[in-house]
Amino acid sequence: MSEQYLVSARKYRPQTFDTVVGQAHITTTLKNAIRTQHLAHAYLFCGPRGVGKTTCARILSKTINCISPTADMEACGECEMCQTFNENASFNVFELDGASNNSVDDIRSLTEQVRFAPQMGKYKVYIIDEVHMLTSAAFNAFLKTLEEPPPYAIFILATTEKHKILPTILSRCQIFDFKRIQSTDIVGHLNNICSKEGVVAEEAGLHIIAQKSEGCMRDALSMMDRISSFSNGHLTYDQAVEHLNVLDAGFYFKLLDALLTTNVADVLLLLDEVYRRGFEGDAILNGFAQHLRDLLLCKDPKMTRLLDIPEAHKRSFFEKAQMLSMAFITSALNVINDAEVNYKTTLNKRLHLEVYFIKLCYLTQVVTASSLQDAKKKI
Secondary structure, eight states, rough: OOOOOOOOOHHHHOOGGGGSOHHHHHHHHHHHHHHOOOSSSEEEEOOOOTHHHHHHHHHHHHHHOOOOTTTTTOOOOHHHHHHHHHHHHHHEEEEEEEETSSSSSHHHHHEEESSSSOSSOEEEEEHHHHHHGGGGGHHHHHHHHHHHTTEEEEEEEEEEEESSSSSHHHTTTTEEEOOOOHHHHHHHHHHHHHHTTOOOEEEHHHHHHHHHHHHHHHHHHHHHHHHHHHTTTTOOHHHHHHHHHHOOHHHHHHHHHHTTOOOHHHHHHHHHHHEEEHHHHHHHHHHHHHHHHHHTTTTGGGGGGOOOOOOGGGHHHHHHHHHHHHHHHHHHHHHHHHHHHHHOOSSHHHHHHHHHHHHHHHHHHHHHHHHHHHHHHOO
């Protein structure tokens, strides 16, 4: 019987603090708390989706119950407690979904369980995911237990929407804010997985996946699985662009060249091409604004560390940036910003988009005329 297929997000889910990607400020603090025996009775892990909140909650649960943790305060992975945890057979860890267990009765059932001490290990850990989905009555029923639980009970609450949680709950928790994972960290992690899975991947293709995921590792892994299956284990930049249906830098360079030569016909034909591919006008405006921002950053070496583009594309960006004046880029960004602000309220969205790009066609003439007038004033 063949081994059951597991998606990468599950197969390569971090099992120790050191393998968590992009959250060193969280994992270091938790390891130090375990080392110094300064564990709080309630934690709140908040941040965007797919950045490691539930993963860190599980690792913390496993580590504090480990019989023989390592010198670096990681779970050994071999003791009886670690083995039962790995097999999902631990009676010390309880996971609840706040979305489907959000009533007062569900919380009362939980608080009844808390009264019983663990039969094995030091702590009973209660992980409540999407805790912001609890009703106000359920939160209130939870308050007393959360404030004064037994010494062996630890609560870990996870949420993507901290602002929806009652202040009385927040004040009883130690709050950890998870951040979006940087594109470079995601690319590095995807590269490691590709090498383990025997997938040949271009770094530029992985970079497109990282940008599309918007800092969410789970989304990035899901996209990588999809594209590697589609491409039969050979993930290229072109395949990533095609499969994720994104407008890449190549399209925006062609559009920019048409604008700089005041070629209205080419501009309208390029816009028609992307409309036929199913893109909406707001996506085109947003992507072109991002493209102009990247060119603006290439104008000053001090700003290049803010760039989020594949290494293989940097030369093209730097060469194009030298051909453009700072006045043109900032003026174009202003025009695009106006187009984005007014896009939602306009009735004929396609005409709205075309009119603003026709304005951009003649922007070089406006900028040149303005520069000449400024020069005359100085004379």
